[in-house]
Amino acid sequence: xxxxxxxxxxFTIHHLDQTRKAIGEINLHVNKGEFLGxxxxxxxxxSTILKSIYGTYMPEEGAIMYHSKENGPVNIxxxxxxxxxxxxxxxxxxxxxxxxxxxxxxxxxxxxESLLEMGExxxxxxxxxxxxxxxYDIPESLWDNYPNTFSGGEKLRLxxxxxxxxxxxxxxxxxxxxxxxxxxxxxxxxxxxxxxxDGTTLIGIFHDLEFMDGLCDSVFDMSDKALRYVQ
Amino acid sequence: xxxxxxxxxxxxxxxxxxxxxxxxxxxxxxxxxKNVCPECRTVHACRDVSFDxxxxxxLGxxxxxxxxxSTLMKMLYFDQEASRGSYHISDYDTSQSNVFGxxxxxxxxxxxxxxxxxxxxxxxxxxxxxSSMSNIAExxxxxxxxxxxxxxxxxxxxxxxxxxxxxxxxxPPINFSGGMQQRVQIAKALSNYPPVLLLDEVTTGLDLSVxxxxxxxxxxxxxxxxxxxxxxxxxxxxxxxxxxxxMVMLNGEVIEAGxxxxxxxxxxxxxxxxxxxxxx
Ligand SMILES: Nc1ncnc2c1ncn2[C@@H]1O[C@H](COP(=O)(O)OP(=O)(O)O)[C@@H](O)[C@H]1O
Ligand SMILES: Nc1ncnc2c1ncn2[C@@H]1O[C@H](COP(=O)(O)OP(=O)(O)O)[C@@H](O)[C@H]1O
Ligand SMILES: [Mg+2]
Ligand SMILES: [Mg+2]
Ligand SMILES: [Zn+2]
Numbered sequence: 001x002x003x004x005x006x007x008x009x010x011f012t013i014h015h016l017d018q019t020r021k022a023i024g025e026i027n028l029h030v031n032k033g034e035f036l037g038x039x040x041x042x043x044x045x046x047s048t049i050l051k052s053i054y055g056t057y058m059p060e061e062g063a064i065m066y067h068s069k070e071n072g073p074v075n076i077x078x079x080x081x082x083x084x085x086x087x088x089x090x091x092x093x094x095x096x097x098x099x100x101x102x103x104x105x106x107x108x109x110x111x112x113e114s115l116l117e118m119g120e121x122x123x124x125x126x127x128x129x130x131x132x133x134x135x136y137d138i139p140e141s142l143w144d145n146y147p148n149t150f151s152g153g154e155k156l157r158l159x160x161x162x163x164x165x166x167x168x169x170x171x172x173x174x175x176x177x178x179x180x181x182x183x184x185x186x187x188x189x190x191x192x193x194x195x196x197x198d199g200t201t202l203i204g205i206f207h208d209l210e211f212m213d214g215l216c217d218s219v220f221d222m223s224d225k226a227l228r229y230v231q
Numbered sequence: 232x233x234x235x236x237x238x239x240x241x242x243x244x245x246x247x248x249x250x251x252x253x254x255x256x257x258x259x260x261x262x263x264x265k266n267v268c269p270e271c272r273t274v275h276a277c278r279d280v281s282f283d284x285x286x287x288x289x290l291g292x293x294x295x296x297x298x299x300x301s302t303l304m305k306m307l308y309f310d311q312e313a314s315r316g317s318y319h320i321s322d323y324d325t326s327q328s329n330v331f332g333x334x335x336x337x338x339x340x341x342x343x344x345x346x347x348x349x350x351x352x353x354x355x356x357x358x359x360x361x362s363s364m365s366n367i368a369e370x371x372x373x374x375x376x377x378x379x380x381x382x383x384x385x386x387x388x389x390x391x392x393x394x395x396x397x398x399x400x401x402x403p404p405i406n407f408s409g410g411m412q413q414r415v416q417i418a419k420a421l422s423n424y425p426p427v428l429l430l431d432e433v434t435t436g437l438d439l440s441v442x443x444x445x446x447x448x449x450x451x452x453x454x455x456x457x458x459x460x461x462x463x464x465x466x467x468x469x470x471x472x473x474x475x476x477x478m479v480m481l482n483g484e485v486i487e488a489g490x491x492x493x494x495x496x497x498x499x500x501x502x503x504x505x506x507x508x509x510x511x
Contacts (some may be wrong), residue, residue, distance in 0.1 A: 014501035056495045104447035
């Protein structure tokens with residue numbers, strides 16, 4: 001499904017006349033329908049790997065081969081902007097702790113729009129969006145409100161609802177549960193289990209990966225750059 | 232790639248010179264004093280600008296004052312003549328003609344049928360002492376409309392869409408606040424359902440809450456009407472909210488272009504880094 005081949009990413013900060021290497025020679029892969037966890041200390045480059053897969057960062061070396069449903073194998077580092085935008089709308093999702101806000105878009109519109117982007121019909125999208133909001137305990141009274149008025153936990157759950165509702169083929173999770181309470185975390189675990197059962201491939205960074213015990217198929221450890229299968 | 236790319240606008244190697252140029256600045260890699268030729272003092276307002284705008288997308292153009300953003304928009308709308316380069320519009324004809332070379336009549340037709348323009352200063356887009364309704368009617372007449380009932384219907388529809396109270400539709404924009412004037416200008420630009428809308432710093436100078444109204448309106452229009460847009464702004468927060476892809480201009484040149492989160496999170500050029508870090 002996805003293989004990261006020997007990628008290296010450095011950041012050059014011009015005004016400091018400084019170049020830092022965030023990750024070097026990373027190799028990993030994940031098979032269709034599996035869940036790969038990435039572990040490592042803070043600053044070790046976990047997010048850099050996910051953002052490179054999503055195409056936000058452009059590693060200067062290596063390749064990221066993704067098996068696209070529409071076009072077969074593509075190198076994320078070489079496809080054009082439009083192809084990447086299309087993949088993000090229809091196949092690859094990304095969730096972090098931060099909610100991307102849109103001006104004056106209600107929570108229901110936000111989740112619905114993410115389905116419309118995939119070409120779902122309006123009625124169908126609306127129904128699915130409502131189901132997702134219910135699953136994540138976003139009270140109906142908030143559906144027509146703007147997310148910038150939500151509590152931190154509500155924002156996060158909305159963020160996860162928006163990314164998971166489209167059941168992307170590949171979902172990248174960058175510590176989405178970092179500041180959630182236990183009940184909310186269980187909700188997220190449940191949603192991940194459901195996505196996995198439906199065949200979604202997942203790559204996740206979790207502070208407390210043991211929370212994903214039983215779901216995680218393999219773990220990539222930043223400290224020795226080794227990929228291990230878990231039993 | 233299998234997917235057929237549905238290009239709406241395609242701009243290639245477009246330049247705009249104020250002045251005659253000289254042998255020195257005719258070289259593509261000539262070093263200028265910002266955008267001015269040190270030899271002949273010609274202003275190179277745009278230098279070798281190329282980009283595509285696909286159907287339904289919002290392209291952002293960001294850059295400091297004087298970087299050539301408005302000049303580029305004016306060339307796209309035929310307010311200014313390009314010194315060099317080509318401009319293709321796939322909705323226009325099926326031919327591959329460079330529309331810069333067309334007759335002024337053909338250009339007028341493109342302005343009336345394909346492009347909408349919203350200027351930073353409403354004075355350029357509106358007749359300030361005609362009523363808002365007549366401003367829209369004027370645009371519709373230019374686009375070939377002759378049916379008065381249809382025109383007032385369209386006027387009502389778009390004034391309502393931009394939240395101008397219909398009991399004020401016969402007021403001239405000169406009596407309106409800046410935010411309302413900008414909304415009338417947007418209604419006028421939309422009234423002939425152009426597939427491409429050009430927006431030049433349309434929220435600059437407005438109060439923050441009015442800015443939010445105008446931004447939401449733009450987002451809604453794009454969502455509902457599927458119009459492609461070029462959004463010019465010096466404000467990265469606006470670019471972040473609205474744009475799928477972004478180009479960064481400096482001294483008339485495009486120094487960096489890409490998907491908006493690439494530009495914002497992994498800026499390559501020193502100038503883009505300075506812009507991005509200043510808002511973090
Ligand atoms: N956009 C960026 N610009 C500059 N440096 C960055 C950027 N993103 C990450 N880095 C640097 O790369 C290193 C790895 O960061 P990151 O991937 O966020 O680590 P982790 O997610 O494991 O905490 C850090 O030193 C960080 O400062
Ligand atoms: N009519 C003109 N004559 C000479 N120079 C001009 C004229 N119009 C614009 N310029 C110059 O062209 C450059 C680009 O201007 P402009 O496109 O308005 O930039 P921006 O919109 O990015 O602020 C500036 O240096 C400006 O002074
Ligand atoms: Mg991180
Ligand atoms: Mg300008
Ligand atoms: Zn010169």
